Amino acid sequence: MSDIVHVTLTQQQGYQFLIDFGAAMPTLLADEPPPLGEDSGPSxxxxxxxxxxxxxxxxxxxxxxxxxxxxxxxxxxxxxxxxxxxxxxxxxxxxxxxxxxxxxxxxxxxxxxxxxxxxxxxxxxxxxxxxxxxxxxxxxxxxxxxxx
The missing domain is CATH 3.30.300.20 (K homology (KH) domain)
Structure with missing residues (x-):
């Protein structure tokens, strides 16, 4: 038996990505730390x-x-x-x-x-x-x- 876990990432700006886990779960904003990103979410x-x-x-x-x-x-x-x-x-x-x-x-x-x-x-x-x-x-x- 195997399960498929599916997420969709959409770039917001720079290195910030909105992670969509599906309709039943809240989204999460991920970001890189400086100097690449702004540290506005988990890396x-x-x-x-x-x-x-x-x-x-x-x-x-x-x-x-x-x-x-x-x-x-x-x-x-x-x-x-x-x-x-x-x-x-x-x-x-x-x-x-x-x-x-x-x-x-x-x-x-x-x-x-x-x-x-x-x-x-x-x-x-x-x-x-x-x-x-x-x-x-x-x-x-x-x-x-x-x-x-």
Whole structure:
């Protein structure tokens, strides 16, 4: 089974593009940072790192739900390093994502199993990691590192 995801981008001015996800979703204005653009919306790198973090949180939530567990409010902080590759071209060099649980680890049953299986379910980060290193860590509500 495969799904088709379709978006339409329309140039507004300069490097600003309106991203249309379809009738049921709001549009989004993307832009490049200076000196190319005006930084009036997320850049392609922002969208990439947000997609990876979103997918990882959803995969973690899916793994939690398999064991009927509630980890409290889930959050993610994500960053990517953008720099030049060996050919001097700008590239996303790495992505780091920190998932944070709202509860402490002791309150979540089967946490070792959950931590061991959620990443392979993440379509986006698993696809990105074929070309860009993606580092994922998980911390609980006391900021204790559960996975690094």
């Amino acid at each position: 392609p790198a922002h969208l990439l790192v947000a997609a990876a973090a979103n997918c990882l949180l959803a995969s973690f939530l899916f793994a939690l739900s398999k064991y009927k567990q509630d980890a409290g409010r889930l959050t993610a902080e994500a960053r990517c390093e953008v720099g030049r590759n060996a050919e001097g071209r700008m590239r996303v060099l790495s992505i780091d994502v920190v998932l944070r649980l709202g509860k402490v680890a002791a309150e979540i049953e089967h946490l070792d199993r959950i931590l061991g299986q959620f990443e392979p379910f993440c379509t986006v980060s698993q696809s990105i990691s074929a070309g860009v290193p993606v580092h994922v860590s998980v911390r609980d509500g006391r900021d204790t590192v559960l996975k690094d």
